[in-house]
Amino acid sequence: MDIESLSAEGKRLHAALVDKGIFKRAGDYAARPEDGAVTYAEANPITAVEKFLGYYDDKKNIAFAPSISFNTDLSIAQAYCRYSKEENADSIMLDGAIEERYTRRAAKALDNFRRLFRIGGSFKFYIKRVKRYGLGKGLGESAAVAAASAKALAANVFGERAAADDFFVSLLARYASGSGTRSATGGFSVWVSYPGMDELECHGARLPVDLGGFSFIAYPNPSEIKTMDVHKVVSGSPFYETWVRDKYRKIGEIIDSDFDLGVMMKHAQEDTFLLNSMVTSRGIFLQTRESMKIIEAIMSFREEVSDDVYMTADTGPSIVVMAKSRKLLDKFSETIGITGILGTVAGSPRVKINGLGESDLRKFIGS
Numbered sequence: 001m002d003i004e005s006l007s008a009e010g011k012r013l014h015a016a017l018v019d020k021g022i023f024k025r026a027g028d029y030a031a032r033p034e035d036g037a038v039t040y041a042e043a044n045p046i047t048a049v050e051k052f053l054g055y056y057d058d059k060k061n062i063a064f065a066p067s068i069s070f071n072t073d074l075s076i077a078q079a080y081c082r083y084s085k086e087e088n089a090d091s092i093m094l095d096g097a098i099e100e101r102y103t104r105r106a107a108k109a110l111d112n113f114r115r116l117f118r119i120g121g122s123f124k125f126y127i128k129r130v131k132r133y134g135l136g137k138g139l140g141e142s143a144a145v146a147a148a149s150a151k152a153l154a155a156n157v158f159g160e161r162a163a164a165d166d167f168f169v170s171l172l173a174r175y176a177s178g179s180g181t182r183s184a185t186g187g188f189s190v191w192v193s194y195p196g197m198d199e200l201e202c203h204g205a206r207l208p209v210d211l212g213g214f215s216f217i218a219y220p221n222p223s224e225i226k227t228m229d230v231h232k233v234v235s236g237s238p239f240y241e242t243w244v245r246d247k248y249r250k251i252g253e254i255i256d257s258d259f260d261l262g263v264m265m266k267h268a269q270e271d272t273f274l275l276n277s278m279v280t281s282r283g284i285f286l287q288t289r290e291s292m293k294i295i296e297a298i299m300s301f302r303e304e305v306s307d308d309v310y311m312t313a314d315t316g317p318s319i320v321v322m323a324k325s326r327k328l329l330d331k332f333s334e335t336i337g338i339t340g341i342l343g344t345v346a347g348s349p350r351v352k353i354n355g356l357g358e359s360d361l362r363k364f365i366g367s
Contacts, residue, residue, distance in 0.1 A: 001241050005245075006064065007196040010066065010197060010248070013194075013252060013255065017190065022208065025200065026168040026171045029159070030158070032159060033083050035084060035085045035121075038080060039081050039153075039163075040081075040364075041349050042148050043151060043349035044071045044072060044074075044347075044349075045071070045077070045139055045141050045143055046071055046144075049267060049312065051275050052067035052193075054244075062197055062199060063178055063193040064193075065247035066191060067179075069140070069189065070345050071345060071347065073343055073344050073345075074218055077141065077147070078129075078148065080127075081153050081155075082126075083122070085120070085122075087122060093126050094127045101226075105176055109172075112175040116200075123156075125149055126365055127149065137223035137318055138318040140314065142179065143173075143177055143180045144180075144183050145177070146176035146183065147170075147349050150172035150184060150349075151169050151173075155351050163351045167204075169184045169349065170203035181204035185203075185206045186347040189205060190205055190207055209259045210259075213323075213325050213326055214323075215323055215326040215342070216321060216323075216343050217329060217343070218321075219338060219341075221317035223316050233284070234279060239277060239281060243275075243278055253267075265323075268311075268312035271312075272311060275314075286315060288317045291317035291319055293338070294311075295319065298319075298321060301335060306328055308325065310323070321340070
């Protein structure tokens, strides 16, 4: 892969977003950790437009190309963070359980955090996911977990101003999940990332999108496939380099369109099929019989009724159907005969700093 040309393209897109006043470097804040401090934050998940798979630098979580998504209200990640001066006592509890894969991700994120800000002590995270559905893969839950945890961490160590800086929170979220960068900035957002990028500028930014009548319906479907496993193998696809390189052109088109919703929905659908082809070339099948029925219904509706309805899906068989007209989306919903979840675009993570203590934490854990 020609890393130099990707870096040059990344710098060009980066500069264009800076010139438009959309992107700027995260703030610089003084660390003031207090033993026993407890903070709380919550964040929403993302659904991708221009998708992300594979890291250029998997230690600092810098991607090969930028990506775009929008936040949804399909679930909420709630996160408490407690700081202790005690060393080597980090922990993370998710939905009442401690899982090794989440502990590993937390350890990586916190190791990077300490490297950047030279902070000792330990952090304990207690996280819950509140979903509007039962089982579903590919609806951005891990991004919400990363963003909520990063917001709570920023509040705990750096205070209210840092927690209110979406760029800074997005930067911290990246070390737990690349997609968390976009969950942390809310709305429609872009994660600016490319080979050779300064890690302190590698974060998300909210895009000035006119939502108009934008509506979407999600059709959750479960899967045993783990996104991290896809990240590990996808770069071996013969299509991967072409997919990454084309990402720069397509995001450039979105910027040039002034973030037109029609352009973004079209790109989201195209990228869904490209991603599935690329992952299939590595022997991983993202779709199921249930999700294929939905895809077929969308394609039939586009052909027979209106092509102003689009679909998108990430690394899972959950399908999201989008339109700029709620009326048109309702019409599709009536024809498919499968119950979906009507969603809305969600904003930035929310935080609570003052007045929290051990009793709040115990209540949360016990609930």
